[in-house]
Amino acid sequence: MTNQPVAIVTGGGAGIGKACAARFAQEGWRVVVSDISREDGERACALIRENGGEAVFCRADVSRETDCAAFAQAALDAWGRIDALVANAGVQISGSLLDASESDWDKILGVNLRGVGYSCRAALPAMIAQHAGAIVIISSLNAAVGVAHMPIYDASKAGVLGLMRSLAIAYGKEGIRVNAVGPGATLSDFHLRRAAEGGMTADDLRAKTQGYGLLGRAAEPEEIAAVVYFLASKDASNVTGQFLLVDGGASLTVGK
Numbered sequence: 488m489t490n491q492p493v494a495i496v497t498g499g500g501a502g503i504g505k506a507c508a509a510r511f512a513q514e515g516w517r518v519v520v521s522d523i524s525r526e527d528g529e530r531a532c533a534l535i536r537e538n539g540g541e542a543v544f545c546r547a548d549v550s551r552e553t554d555c556a557a558f559a560q561a562a563l564d565a566w567g568r569i570d571a572l573v574a575n576a577g578v579q580i581s582g583s584l585l586d587a588s589e590s591d592w593d594k595i596l597g598v599n600l601r602g603v604g605y606s607c608r609a610a611l612p613a614m615i616a617q618h619a620g621a622i623v624i625i626s627s628l629n630a631a632v633g634v635a636h637m638p639i640y641d642a643s644k645a646g647v648l649g650l651m652r653s654l655a656i657a658y659g660k661e662g663i664r665v666n667a668v669g670p671g672a673t674l675s676d677f678h679l680r681r682a683a684e685g686g687m688t689a690d691d692l693r694a695k696t697q698g699y700g701l702l703g704r705a706a707e708p709e710e711i712a713a714v715v716y717f718l719a720s721k722d723a724s725n726v727t728g729q730f731l732l733v734d735g736g737a738s739l740t741v742g743k
């Protein structure tokens with residue numbers, strides 16, 4: 488085993504998580520790709536290996552604490568360390584609060600809030616033992632601005648900011664940095680798959696999102712991954728407890 492850094496990316500089989508896993512691998516990190524979808528996760532790992540990187544897959548549903556413990560153990564078994572966790576896995580269900588069922592609440596909070604907590608819980612002991620580590624939580628622009636028919640999702644994404652700040656305060660002295668990224672509209676697999684169901688191609692979707700934010704377009708997953716990587720890297724060695732929007736200025740469109 489060498490001291491090559493090791494990252495875990497939850498929800499690393501598709502979309503923003505897949506782009507994060509690929510970026511860490513490009514930068515020479517070893518990556519545990521974790522996802523509830525074995526097929527997508529294995530495929531993301533295969534792609535990293537084809538490009539000369541190192542990746543192992545661990546199937547995990549982040550809403551289950553034992554699954555999160557398993558991806559941390561997979562990193563330790565394979566490479567003996569955990570330098571970064573990207574707590575990215577998330578689900579999106581829209582609908583009004585009046586129509587939300589108990590299972591909607593359980594599903595969204597279970598993955599987006601509790602799941603992020605379980606993921607951090609799983610990675611922290613190794614980071615504490617190393618006296619170093621970086622956690623990047625994927626929140627959302629919605630945590631800052633809110634969207635009419637995503638009340639539970641928005642609450643979950645605001646909730647992780649509280650978690651992020653608490654962990655940053657609690658573990659700063661252990662050399663652990665904890666930050667969050669808030670993507671705006673991003674052309675991830677989630678949106679591409681949903682568009683395809685409606686008969687739209689990726690280019691159709693890009694055309695449809697023209698005019699978004701101040702830059703006039705939605706983000707590509709790689710643009711979110713670049714900021715996530717920055718926050719996990721030594722370049723951000725004095726940054727902790729921060730929420731960084733990567734929304735193409737969408738949060739400022741009120742003044743446009």
Ligand SMILES: NC(=O)c1ccc[n+]([C@@H]2O[C@H](COP(=O)([O-])OP(=O)(O)OC[C@H]3O[C@@H](n4cnc5c(N)ncnc54)[C@H](O)[C@@H]3O)[C@@H](O)[C@H]2O)c1
Nearest residue numbers: 498500501502503523548549576577627672673675676677
């Ligand atoms: N795409 C956007 O516009 C956007 C905007 C703001 C925030 N986000 C956030 O970014 C993150 C990634 O979203 P995306 O758009 O790339 O989605 P995506 O659907 O393209 O990818 C999400 C991945 O998470 C996995 N996943 C889902 N539930 C899981 C679970 N319980 N355990 C483990 N893995 C699970 C999926 O299998 C999938 O591989 C989410 O937290 C999402 O809320 C996305």
